[in-house]
Amino acid sequence: MDSTDLFDNQNIREVRRGRKESHVWDHYFKEPLGSGHYTARCHYCNQNWSRGKPEILKSHLALYCKDVPLYIKTEYMEMLAVGTTSTMNRKQKTDSDSSAELTADRKDKIDQALIRFFICCGIPFSTVGHPYFIDFVQSLCFAYGPPKRTTLSTTFLNHETAIILNKIKEELKYEKNLTLAVDGWCDPLGRSIYAFIIITPSANLQKDIIQTLTEEGGLKTSVKTRWSTAWTCCDSIIRLENNLKNVLETQTEIFINAIAIKNLLRNRQFFQDVEQLHTILAPAKKAIQAVEANSSNMASIFLQLIQMAVEIKKISNYFDPNFKKNCINIFNKRWAQFDTDTYLVAFFLHPRYRDKKFQDSTFRQMALTAMKIWSKFGSDKRSCKILLSQLRSYGDNEPPYDMEYTDEYDTPELWWSTCRQPNNYIQKLALKLFAITPHQAACEQAFSVLNWMIGKRRTRLDIDRLQSMAQMHSYYITNAKSELKFSSSDLSENKLETALQEITTAMINNDDIFIDDDDIVLDDESIDLNDDDANTNDLIMENIMNLDSFNEQNDDNSNSNISDQQPDESINYEDSNIDFEAIFDEESETD
Incomplete structure (x- = not known):
């Protein structure tokens, strides 16, 4: 028996001792690394992994590969959605005060609540490993061991994203006359992201499906003139005309370095123009309210x-x-x-x-x-x-x-x-x-959330992970009444929606968390009147x-x-x- 036969027999013994190889490898080229591990390269998009892990490879086919055939994508998405997170190799705590260990079903529910909390509240994934966070979680349920950061941001995130996409697929199966709103956004790293918002005629369903393009240059955020705000501004000038003139006459020192403003306030034509503009903008304000x-x-x-x-x-x-x-x-x-x-x-x-x-x-x-x-x-x-x-x-x-x-x-x-x-x-x-x-308000809201998610402290988020986070945040905020297990029971749908909107707005505008107002570039459109x-x-x-x-x-x-x-x-x-x-x-x- 030569050395080649010995090597082959050793490989056979290793395969027999190990687990049965996952069928997911049928869709990847692989090279052995030893100890039963392999490199991986996707058959369809040629993406490479230095060490392929079956769970990551399944998630790639289900969620991220842009060239995989639809039937294969659907198969692995359903497989990922019905899977369980409790089989992960995580140590669970036990002590004499615990009446029983957590069941697999109970662990899955806690895992699901945990990933929802991190995504919908904008908590960095690294927090899951903080000693005080672990202490807090185990004070609530000692038998539960929080996952590692990488597990939370990959396995848990991918599993929950697959569940959401399957729900959307089922809800849209029998819908017709849908609106597809499309808009683009560019993150601080110059990566272009497109938001595709599916809206039913009854406006009861708004699902954000975020797709990505990473071509150089990307798209710039375009902010249209805020007609409603302009109308409010004109309205306040008209209401305060006499007050402004009184200030001009009684407190002249205020206008020492504001000659242009002083001349405007003394010009009756200025107030007539504002009144005309106020009248013109009224239909625009109504149009915004109608939208x-x-x-x-x-x-x-x-x-x-x-x-x-x-x-x-x-x-x-x-x-x-x-x-x-x-x-x-x-x-x-x-x-x-x-x-x-x-x-x-x-x-x-x-x-x-x-x-x-x-x-x-x-x-x-x-x-x-x-x-x-x-x-x-x-x-x-x-x-x-x-x-x-x-x-x-x-x-x-x-x-x-x-x-x-x-x-x-x-x-x-x-x-x-x-x-x-x-x-x-x-x-x-x-x-x-x-x-x-006839509007893209949902797209703009999605980009506000993306801006918040990928602020200065989280610019290293890869585009696939950001896509899943945006999908999950949009779905669970939109469907909070049906998805929240406990906190929504005492709130009406309107009160819950108002509370979530206020909290989300506060988080997006909080520059101590993720975002500075100075980071937002408002590319206002100008019109050449000449x-x-x-x-x-x-x-x-x-x-x-x-x-x-x-x-x-x-x-x-x-x-x-x-x-x-x-x-x-x-x-x-x-x-x-x-x-x-x-x-x-x-x-x-x-x-």
């Missing part, structure tokens, strides 16, 4: 844009013609950033607003957009023609679209769900559009809406009796020169 409401939709946002345009159009040129011109230029610039065609379709399909004063060519523009959207759902030319006919009938208030719409009781979704007819394509289109949540393309005296919105005749009722309780409305004679609903071939050719080129 924050559960019932917000694209039509309600579009309505506030129209109201803002109406107020700008009313501004007089008598005192300062440049003020109105600048307002128009800013509005047009912002208008160009909207997907106005899609908003227009949603506005037209809202039964309360279809009789508003559209320009002659607006119906054709809206119908073309509606059919382009419809064609993306895999529809054929015949269904597009039927949809066009239904749009005309709807615009003319013909049955079954002549039902009353009452603001106090109806929603667009409820109204459309009762409009029944064969081949009801317009209903399907309307319900899809009204299911869209840009020739933006320099105009006309509102772009007037191309589709007759603002002079737009008189939307401001009474929130007003009713809209659709059956009594007559179609606007200026709208040509019979425009049939629609090139269906061009629509489908355009969509096929896009695909």
Whole structure:
């Protein structure tokens, strides 16, 4: 027997003495290190480990590998979710005062509560090994031995993330008409992170699925103008006009080094401009409030844009013609950033607003957009023609679209769900559009949490771990009422939500924990009012809406009796020169 045979026999004996090799190794290339250990390289993404551990390799396939086939990812995610953390090799305490050791199920529940506590409260993982933390935990339950830091931040974190993703998968299995909000953020190390927020039409479900890209450069945070805050500022200036003037007259020493402010306060035109701006920003403030409401939709946002345009159009040129011109230029610039065609379709399909004063060519523009959207759902030319006919009938208030719409009781979704007819394509289109949540507030909230998690003391968090932490934090804060085992029993859902929001906000803003306000770069957008393309005296919105005749009722309780409305004679609903071939050719080129 030569030396090779001896080596082979020794390996066989080692395998027989050891555990059965995990099937996870079927997805990895490996090289022996001795003592039954191996290096590992993923078959799908080529990521390497100097020493492969089955639990880490399973987590990679379930959560982090971007190239693994979906069926394999699903298999290992389910395997990871149903696993147990109590099998970890951790010493458990026993003493004469303990009536019994902890059961495996009890250990799992404590482990789960521990990782939730660390993630949702933003506690550094290193705390788990602090002697005073261990002393605190064992004063509550002496038989429980806290895990090591690496176990907490890998095995426990991955196990809980898999549980969450499986819950989300089950909850979304039978949902339809979902909104996918997408936004980007860049961490202090320049790594780009994208947040994908799935929102159901009822706004009862908001799950943050954080995906990552680590290309050089990354994305910069973009902070839009805070219209609501600007309105509040204008409102306070108007209310305090007399007080400011009194201070100017009685305490002149305050303004010795503030000549510009002194001149503004003495200029009556300044206060007139503030009053005009206050009036213009009121619809923007309402739009923000509408977005924050559960019932917000694209039509309600579009309505506030129209109201803002109406107020700008009313501004007089008598005192300062440049003020109105600048307002128009800013509005047009912002208008160009909207997907106005899609908003227009949603506005037209809202039964309360279809009789508003559209320009002659607006119906054709809206119908073309509606059919382009419809064609993306895999529809054929015949269904597009039927949809066009239904749009005309709807615009003319013909049955079954002549039902009353009452603001106090109806929603667009409820109204459309009762409009029944064969081949009801317009209903399907309307319900899809009204299911869209027209904002990315959830993305911004996710990035605030990420900023807090990866502050100055935790910049070494790798991107995969940060992804799991963000997923877990978002899920458990959103579903706190159902996930908390004890503390939520005495609180109403609203009180619990308020408490969590206050605590989260306090932690995010606490620069003694993780973050300094100076670390946040606000990349505010500026508008070049000297840009020739933006320099105009006309509102772009007037191309589709007759603002002079737009008189939307401001009474929130007003009713809209659709059956009594007559179609606007200026709208040509019979425009049939629609090139269906061009629509489908355009969509096929896009695909």
